[in-house]
Structures are given as C-alpha cells and as structure tokens.
Amino acid sequence: MADTPLQRPVTRRRLLGTAGATGLALGVTGAAAGYTAAAPSETVTPLAEVGSRREMFHVKHQPGITTPLHARGHLIAFDLAPGAGRKEAAALLRRWSQTAARLMAGEPAPAGGHDTGIALDAGPSALTVTFGFGHSFFARTGLEKQRPAALDPLPEFSSDRLDARRSNGDLWVQIGADDALVAFHALRAVQKDAGQAARVRWQMDGFNRSPGATEKPMTTRNLMGQIDGTNNPAPSDEDFATRVRVPADGDPAWMAGGSYVVFRRIRMLLDDWEKLSVTGQEAVMGRRKADGAPLTGGTETTEPDLERVGKDGELVIPLNAHARITRPDQNGGAAMLRRPFSYHDGIDDEGVPDAGLLFLCWQADPLRGFVPVQRKLDRGDALSAFIRHEASGLYAVPGGAPKGGYVGQELLEG
C-alpha cells in the first residue's frame, strides 16, 4: 500500500521547498489575473529563513537555555500517574528524547507512528524541547537519595499569591520555536508520548517578538513596553558557566553540566502600569523606556551611575528602582540567565487582561541566583506594585543526552 503523506518519513524541510515554490507560483497567477502584486519580487523575504533554523538535541547542555528567545513557547508540567514509578519514568524520558530529536530535525513524530501533521510544510523553526525534574519526582520514583539539595522548595515571599494547581509538578517540559504551529505540534507530541505514564498538571503558553520583526536585531520588549534582557549573562562571559551551569564535579553527579530553572508566572497589572506617565514608569525601572539606557545616560549597554544625584538632590536612579536592586553587585554577586516568555490568557468580564511574564531564570544554584534577588525585590521593589506572582516552579534540568541516550538517563539508570 502506498504511504500517505503523513506516514512518509519525509523531512518537513524538504516540503518547505515545495511550499515556497507553490507560493511564488500562486503570486504570479494572481498578478496575471489582474490583481496588484503585493510587493516587488526583489523585496520578498525568503520563506525558508525562519523555518530553516535548526537547533541540535544531542548536545552537551540541553537546548532551550542559551538558545535565542523564541517567538512562541509552551510550558507543560506533568505528574507521574498513580502506579507509575522509576521504570515508567525512564521509558517516558526515552520516548520524549527520541521525539524531541526528531522534531528538532524537522522530522515527523513519533518514529513509525502517525504524526498529527500540524507542522507539515514548516522547517524546524529553531524548535527546542527541554526536560526537567521537580522536587516531587524523586519520592515518586524511589530516588530520594539522588534529589539535589538545590531542589529544596523555594522560600515563601510576602508578595506571593501562588496557585498550587498551577505550580511545581514531577516533570517539566519547555518547548520553544519561532513558528506557532511547530511549537504546538511539539506540545501535542509530548502530551501524546506521556500516554498512561504521566498526567498534565498545568500548561501555559507564551510568546516573544518574532525574528525579523525589527529593523535590526535587538533585545526584546515585555508587555510593559520595557526593553527586557539587557544585562543577562552571555555565554561568552568568563563566569557564565559558574553562574548558570552545574560544574562537572557538581553534586549530585547526574546534574553535571545541567542547570536549575526557576519559573514564575508573574501577572502584570497593566491598567495600573499604563496610568503612570513614561517618566513615572522609567523611575520604577531606572532605565529609559525608549532605548533601555540607564537614567544616568548613554545607551542600553552603558553602565548606570548609581551614585549620581540630580538637580533636585535626589538619586537619578531611585533606591527602589528594579534595575538597581536586581544587579549582581547589590546582591553579593547573585546572577541568573533570564529567558522569559510573555503571556496573554484573555480578558475578564471587567476588561482586565490576564497578561504578564512567564519568568524563567537559569542558574547553577537557586540559592545563589533567584532566591537572594527575589528576597530583595520582595522587600522593596518599585515594580512590585504593578505585578503579582501567581505560580511557581523549580526544576533540575540535567545536561544534554548523547546520541542513542535520553535526558536523565544517568539519574534513572545510575
């Protein structure tokens, strides 16, 4: 029997060439039929530019941590099903790893099965799938001795308004792609792979600016309109690895080369925020809204002058400005790699948007990254009047899987 298109092991990238050619041919037909061409052909952006970007799955550190921000993201947490233990978890991580490797290469999933077809015609679109383990995973699988101390529950913060049902979870998956259909395709595949072994605990969707939307590459903006992500550690920094990754001789051994991610669903009180003047908003942050430069001048990347006093005798960057109090030099060196998604989950009956930030930060140890900074923010951040932390999670994200292996293999088979 002839294969149906969905069953053939054809790469989506190969299909992309056909789609691009068809699109151009249709354009020509439209013009011939008397319609005005949308744009001169020499200004048409190649269709394959975004779709053809490919991230690798079998690499030393899991993808999706230092990968440039994705246009689209899904976060999904699972709890192991009653009766499922270490064996089922190992089989699930093996299935998930195989699926992630295939989808990230632009191939259908699962191997030998029926792909949903959602991502047909698109290339890999920089898809990444990243897997992590929550605190509760270890008791469920009898692996308590392997549970890292760094996974101890985060302290409670006075401003927390956390929803337990949308927090934590045994297993956590982050999906990112520069195309919404490619990302959703991966989400469905991950959910289907879970089968009887694990149940969805919570799931959230996010987004960032699309690649190519701005004239030149620039730091993204969040839903408050601020340039967000300027002072992130860069992989080229000397201390990047010590800040973000668990060292090769780290404890426990299965986390060597891995990282810990803190997740917070932070709602933005946009109606209140948008009532502030731009000057008021800039005082909250300590940076200019237009270009992200510190209020003491220069460009986005200029070091702020934290001591400078204005003509009114006040500090130019207020003592409670967010960008002042989050600095590593104000927090005993505490630093983290922030890699968030914005979210928007609709508008309520009063017209209030449920929108904000799926804040994700990566560090070698949350006690030397997120925790001290959040403690300080909790005590007196000018931004806190305009945000609300509504959900939280902390996950151990091991290093990448070698070819033929799966994420977490050392933990589950060690």
Ligand SMILES: C=CC1=C(C)c2cc3[nH]c(cc4nc(cc5[nH]c(cc1n2)c(C)c5CCC(=O)O)C(CCC(=O)O)=C4C)c(C)c3C=C
């Ligand atoms: C506990 C950690 C942090 C939380 C929670 C947090 C929430 C949050 N931040 C913004 C917007 C901006 N943050 C900026 C800088 C910044 N924020 C944190 C930490 C948390 N933010 C750090 C470590 C830094 C960098 C500090 C430094 O090294 O200078 C900025 C300024 C530009 C930038 O550097 O990215 C913005 C803007 C929002 C909107 C938010 C919650 C919704």
Ligand SMILES: [Fe+2]
């Ligand atoms: Fe921040």
